[in-house]
Amino acid sequence: MLCKVIFILCFYIIVCITYGKENMEESLVQAKLKDAFNQEKSEQIYADKENDNVKISAEVTTNITDTISTNITKVNCSLEKVYGPVEIVNATRLMELLILEPGPSNRSRSGKDSKQLPGTCILVLFYARSCVFSSQAAPHFNAIPRSFPYMKAVAIDAIKHQSFNAQYGIVGVPTLMLVHNGKPVAKFNDTVYTLESFAKFASHLTNLQSNGSLYVTSADFTGPVSSIPSNETDYCLVLSWIFNIACMLYFISRSRWWQQFVEVIQNTWRESNAQHEHAD
Numbered sequence: 001m002l003c004k005v006i007f008i009l010c011f012y013i014i015v016c017i018t019y020g021k022e023n024m025e026e027s028l029v030q031a032k033l034k035d036a037f038n039q040e041k042s043e044q045i046y047a048d049k050e051n052d053n054v055k056i057s058a059e060v061t062t063n064i065t066d067t068i069s070t071n072i073t074k075v076n077c078s079l080e081k082v083y084g085p086v087e088i089v090n091a092t093r094l095m096e097l098l099i100l101e102p103g104p105s106n107r108s109r110s111g112k113d114s115k116q117l118p119g120t121c122i123l124v125l126f127y128a129r130s131c132v133f134s135s136q137a138a139p140h141f142n143a144i145p146r147s148f149p150y151m152k153a154v155a156i157d158a159i160k161h162q163s164f165n166a167q168y169g170i171v172g173v174p175t176l177m178l179v180h181n182g183k184p185v186a187k188f189n190d191t192v193y194t195l196e197s198f199a200k201f202a203s204h205l206t207n208l209q210s211n212g213s214l215y216v217t218s219a220d221f222t223g224p225v226s227s228i229p230s231n232e233t234d235y236c237l238v239l240s241w242i243f244n245i246a247c248m249l250y251f252i253s254r255s256r257w258w259q260q261f262v263e264v265i266q267n268t269w270r271e272s273n274a275q276h277e278h279a280d
Contacts, residue, residue, distance in 0.1 A: 075180040077121035077206045083152040086125075086142050086224045091161040097122060097154065098182045119181035121151045121206055123198075126158040126165070126175040129230040134174040137193035138225035139216050141176070147199055147210045155225045159236070178205055 089097070097120075125141050127134035144153045158165055158173050168177060168184055176188035176198065186205055190197045199210045221227045252258050 073116075074204075075121065075178075075185055075206050076116050076118045077150060077180070077208050078118045079150050081120075082149045083145060085145050086153045086155055088224050089154045089156050091156070091163045094124070094154065094156055094161075094164065097152070098179060117181060121208070122179040123148075123151060123153045123202065124177045124179060125153070125155040125225065126168075126170045126173055126177070127155055127225060128159045128173045129157060129226065130159070130232050131173050132229050133193070134225075135227050135229040137174045138227040139220040140193060140195040140198060142220040142223065142225055143195050143213075143216045144198055144202075146213045147195070148202055148208055149211070150208055151202060151206070176201070178202070180206075 087093075123141075123144060125137070127138070141153065141155065144151070156164070158170055158175070164170065169187075174193060176193075178185045178187075178201070186201075188198070188201050190201070195214055195216055199214055203209050
């Protein structure tokens with residue numbers, strides 16, 4: 001009887017050990033399969049992210065390319081009319097040019113579509129007769145009509161006619177601005193005001209090219225825009241100097257240094273008066 005019990009216990013132990021070992025091996029296999037699946041899934045996710053990054057990079061590159069292409073879209077200048085020399089205009093005449101000569105009446109369009117419409121291209125020079133830099137740029141601007149006969153060139157004194165300064169953001173002279181269909185397109189940002197730089201500016205933004213006449217003659221120095229700065233009194237500059245001096249004197253009078261200086265003068269004056277009375 002005892003032998004049967006021992007035999008049954010031994011058999012039960014062997015079965016438990018065997019079954020536990022099989023379960024352990026199965027668990028290990030399942031764990032390895034799970035790890036392999038997780039690793040494959042991670043690799044797939046990483047690959048998907050890489051593909052997404054590539055797609056995003058491609059989309060960003062495409063968007064940047066489109067933006068650059070949009071930014072350098074050239075305006076379509078009309079070739080129906082040949083313009084003469086530079087015209088010196090006032091505020092009323094410039095307003096007439098921007099309103100009455102815009103080309104097609106599709107003023108409601110904007111962006112790329114409006115640039116593709118053929119219309120009048122106007123180069124506007126904001127200058128001042130007393131400005132030395134405006135006088136240096138004047139002969140080069142006077143030569144533009146020979147190089148670009150299909151582009152109208154006008155000049156306006158920004159000091160006398162200040163109604164356009166705030167509207168177009170004119171903060172200094174000389175300032176050259178391109179207008180197409182009555183709408184400002186771009187401003188000349190170069191620091192060198194020469195005929196070559198003007199021609200490069202116009203050719204880069206419009207469909208027009210220079211006819212090869214990039215030279216400045218002696219007649220360009222005489223007009224229409226004068227190359228000799230005038231000695232006119234700039235009343236705005238005078239008023240600004242008076243205002244600055246008045247503000248400086250006010251702040252000096254409120255300073256401690258000025259009060260100490262006044263006290264020293266007063267004490268010296270009292271001492272001199274006291275010595276004079278004592279001498280008498």
